Amino acid sequence: MNAQEIHDLLKNRFPNDIVGYDDQVKTPFIKVRREAILPVMRFLRDDPALQFDFLQLITGLDYPDHFESVYHLYSYPRRHAIAIKADLPRDLPEIDSVEPIWRAADWHERETFDLMGIIYKGHPDLRRILCPEDWVGHPLRKDYRQPEEYHGISNVRRIGDDWYPKPDEDIKAIVQYKPPKSVPPAAS
């Protein structure tokens, strides 16, 4: 089954919850309303024509006006793959956990929570997995500001004068994000 057929099947089953689709990118993806992520994912795994039995990864994306939670799925019996995305508002990036559907989601969701700050509701043990427990902030967010020090260890390297910029200057050096024109704006 190719991506178009998977999308059509989903669109038939969940006409109100499938809000976007793009197959002009390297990995075709389907956008899902975030409130409907659990029934859609359960259908993707249990439908005999789809049988997505393998959750390859979960990751997060940070856009100026919203976050995205991304799921890459693969089916060993059917040999097809698809990516599922869900938009989350910046002020409350919450989405239901898919850990009850795929156990693999456990650590993936913990990682995305740790680095991007997306909260997976219903996750059995949502705590940091990579950063130390007392870490402040979510480092892969675009608005993350590195603290000056961690446990008294300075973040600034000084040899003679400052030949490494300070963390604040690092932030200024990051180029402001502009969405490319070729990609259609996110459906809402």
Next chain:
Amino acid sequence: MAARNDDVRHLEAQPDFSDRERERIRKELNEQIRREGLDRAIVVAPFDAVVNWARLSSIWPMTFGLACCAIEMMATGASKFDIDRFGAGAFRATPRQADLMIVAGTVTYKMAPRVQRLFEQMPEPKYVIAMGACVLGGGPYSLHGYHVVKGVDKLVPVDVYLPGCPPRPEALLEALMRIQEKIRSERPLAGRIGAYPDALGRSVVDPRFPRTVQAAPKEAAE
């Protein structure tokens, strides 16, 4: 120094020999050489040099690797590069028995307290080689990495900085030889002989070497 003889009894420090005693020992040594032949020759050397020679020939590193530099460190320990040629092949599994900490690999902020603790657990005298770009100053993570310590010298005192990404095993051997040079130039017993009399009032050598070697006072040197 080429001391092939393992009998170092005569090298012990005896600061208060009389001339008569000195002459007696000299005759005794000459007699011994005549009796046993030149292959058992006696070497006379400063005690500091002998102690340093023993220390630099048996540097025990700690089994301790953090990232890809540790692979090069393992190669250095294996047969092709063979760090045991320098007496430093006994990688100890505990910091309590180690003299040398080779910080091989990226030090993250999560790992930093552990590295510090391991260094503090090592007995004096102890040495540190900072191996690789990440350990020297953060390396590729120095500018935008949020998780890497910008140089392990923010945590522990570093003796030798070894650049490279990762450094070749030959470079690690060079760093080890720099540590050996450092040990050779130290004076672990300076000002210590005679400072601690034993129960009978004789001069003994204090085995506790100071980490920072200070110049001997003039009275002791003379």
